[in-house]
Amino acid sequence: MTLIKMPPAGTPYRFSDLFFAKLGLFQGEEVFDEFTTILKHYFQVDHLALVNSGTTANFVIYNVLKELRRNKKQNEVILPAYTAPSLLLPIEAAQLKPVLVDIDPDTFNLSVEKVQEKLSEKTLAIMPVHMFGLPCEVEAFLTMTAKTDIFVLEDGASALGTTINNRHIGTIAPFGFYSLNRGKNVSTLAGGIITWQDTGLTELFRKHVAALPTLSQRAKWLMFLRFCGLSLAVRPFPYTVLNPFIAKFKYTTLHTHFDTFQYTPMQAELGINLWKRIDLLDRKRVENGKRLIEIFQNQFGFHIPNIPIGARVAFNQFPVIVDDLEKRSQIIRQLSSEGIETSTLYDHPLHHIFPELNTEGPDPYPIATHLAEHLLLIPPHAQINARIITKVQKVIENLG
Ligand SMILES: Cc1ncc(COP(=O)(O)O)c(C=O)c1O
Structure with missing residues (x-):
């Protein structure tokens, strides 16, 4: 299965x-x-x-x-x-x-x-x-x-x-x-x-x-087809079945170019509909983030950011610095075996990716380097429910 x-x-x-x-x-x-x-x-x-x-x-x-x-x-x-x-x-x-x-x-x-x-x-x-x-x-x-x-x-x-x-x-x-x-x-x-x-x-x-160019009608239709594909790919079942195919669309290389053009009416209509449930979309990220803070905050060997007083954080990804890289790999593997995909995002800071930006000795930005090398990102998006968060908690407690 x-x-x-x-x-x-x-x-x-x-x-x-x-x-x-x-x-x-x-x-x-x-x-x-x-x-x-x-x-x-x-x-x-x-x-x-x-x-x-x-x-x-x-x-x-x-x-x-x-x-x-x-x-x-x-x-x-x-x-x-x-x-x-x-x-x-x-x-x-x-x-x-x-x-x-x-x-x-x-x-x-x-x-x-x-x-x-x-x-x-x-x-x-x-x-x-x-x-x-x-x-x-x-x-x-x-x-x-x-x-x-x-x-x-x-x-x-x-x-x-x-x-x-x-x-x-x-x-x-x-x-x-x-x-x-x-x-x-x-x-x-x-x-x-x-x-x-x-x-x-x-x-x-x-x-x-x-002054930005507008897209042709053909390009707008292609965009709509891409949106149809995305709307499937973000659902757990199609995501699982189509995984080898979807993997091809994930960003794995550095972008070297960006296109500039105007926003399209198709996207605006989609946005208008999405904003009817914006409170729910925001709230889920905030609540999942709060639960993840509770799980990680007193765990030895893990560091999470301080949240300023008065902040309501709609996490895009929940960031944790894991001291022990072997432990980080184990967490990634165990969560993956529970069906939860984590990410480590950019493995290097900008001055390592582009050494020409490093003009001040061996490593002028060591905290950025440490974060890049020890980061673990847990997804907090609206499809992550309490059951999934509990699975994360169990994995962390078992390995902690
Ligand atoms: C922090 C940050 N700023 C800007 C951008 C660029 O946004 P877009 O992908 O819409 O061009 C990204 C995209 O990954 C980002 O993560």
Whole structure:
């Protein structure tokens, strides 16, 4: 008998999602207004725009920042040494320079103290990345840059649904973005959301988004077919049966290129339908995260991030640092034999993947390196139920 496997990530789609996505194929851009209004209400923001991916959203923000910068010398973007390698692509495409900073072992996110040391007249922007859904200390970066012309933009790609003191992360700094890609907290197959606070910048953002190419009708149909495939692949039974085939679609190599184009009405219709149950989708991630915190917090040899007071964390993946790598392998094997697929995500920090970014000796960002090498990610998505979490608990207690 084949054991049913639980997919490591994914929005659980319903039949109605397929129906509305298909409807969107025959609609025009007016559906963007409806989805945008829903999203503005959800995030409690006045301004946002939709594009084809989080990477494009990030790229559009850099282009706007370049138009706003006072000094041409400002061409550096500060980001954490442990994060998605694809974040370097829009930096390069915007002809900017990445400057890496180590992470904080308590938060697993960009270290405030170490960012302070890297600020210079060349700094254009600081980009705290809310990794795994965990909120960064955005306010600290805003205070740090208050009397400077350095911008702060939040990468909320993996953290849609996370709030701090009831404010959505990604909306605290003057600029932010989210991803609606297939492994993210909520997915319209792909997609990116840009948020900004200054009404005076709305025309500039509109100009950059309107300049993106639109997809042909054929490409939109192909996208719909890909969505049909995804809606099957995120269900445990088809995921198990089709696993060898699905494995081919998993990202295993580094991205070297990104496409930029406009969001599509099909995705907007799908998004409108998904947002009817957004509370449920968010709540499951928050609740599963809380249970996982209880399981790991007092276990010897495991480290989990501190959750700031006032935070409600919609985990994209639940991160644990496992001291003993042999134990990590055993956990991965045992959970897999229970049908639970874990991940170790990026096995290396950015300065190991791209040695040209390491200009400061053997290992200037050791905490990022340690995290990359010892990380274990447990899925907390909406299909993970109490029974599955109990299985995780048993495995950890037996090996702990
Ligand atoms: C932290 C982070 N930022 C940005 C992105 C880019 O988003 P997208 O895949 O929608 O381009 C990703 C994607 O993996 C990510 O994990």
